[in-house]
Amino acid sequence: MNPKEIARILVDIEAVKLSFEKPFQWVSGIESPIYCDNRLIISDVEGRRKIAKAFADKIKAQYPDTNLIAGTATAGIPHAAWVAEELNLPMLYVRSKAKEHGTKSLIEGKFQEGQSCVLIEDLISTGKSSVAALQALKAEGLAVKKVYSIFSYGLKKADEKFKEADFEFESLSQVESLIDYGVESGFLSESNTNQLRSFFSSL
Numbered sequence: 001m002n003p004k005e006i007a008r009i010l011v012d013i014e015a016v017k018l019s020f021e022k023p024f025q026w027v028s029g030i031e032s033p034i035y036c037d038n039r040l041i042i043s044d045v046e047g048r049r050k051i052a053k054a055f056a057d058k059i060k061a062q063y064p065d066t067n068l069i070a071g072t073a074t075a076g077i078p079h080a081a082w083v084a085e086e087l088n089l090p091m092l093y094v095r096s097k098a099k100e101h102g103t104k105s106l107i108e109g110k111f112q113e114g115q116s117c118v119l120i121e122d123l124i125s126t127g128k129s130s131v132a133a134l135q136a137l138k139a140e141g142l143a144v145k146k147v148y149s150i151f152s153y154g155l156k157k158a159d160e161k162f163k164e165a166d167f168e169f170e171s172l173s174q175v176e177s178l179i180d181y182g183v184e185s186g187f188l189s190e191s192n193t194n195q196l197r198s199f200f201s202s203l
Helices: 003-012 038-041 044-062 077-087 126-139 156-165 177-185 190-201
Strands: 017-020 034-036 069-074 091-094 118-125 143-152 169-174
Touching: 003 038, 003 044, 003 143, 003 169, 017 156, 034 038, 038 044, 038 118, 038 143, 044 077, 044 143, 044 169, 069 077, 069 126, 077 091, 077 118, 091 126, 118 126, 118 169, 126 143, 126 156, 169 177, 177 190
Parallel strands: 069 091, 069 118, 118 143, 143 169
Antiparallel strands: 017 034
């Protein structure tokens, strides 16, 4: 699937929220006129299947030797599970912080040092949490090939964060594709489009 088709899924399930007068606050603290609630995808059977297949197709084409699929807690977990099922591979997930009881694990699931994996995220904004999960996997001796996400806001901060980590990420869709689809479909007015472009160019 191309980026605009992924954007269409997000718009169709009403995952894309707009609020120009009362901006949303992202986890990073940034106040934004747009919020992409990818958690809604789990309730859309057709949409989640298409997204899982899009991830799986990329992984098969780019990293056919992948041993494991890892997901970020919590929003990346279901998508990692569906991709792992699609590829018939084992799955892991990375906690945002280690458990305070039991094994005190940061990474859940069975793995061996040296195994190759990819990391699945639902969304990348500043890249901070994604890079933290990536580094946790690498610290355990896993060979992480790439971080994939459903959507990215296309922020320079994310590019810089991944560059600092000397790593690549790839998103199925990004804000530019969403804006292009929004204009073509009528989801975004000319005023909305200009405001969004102005907002993202300021970051």
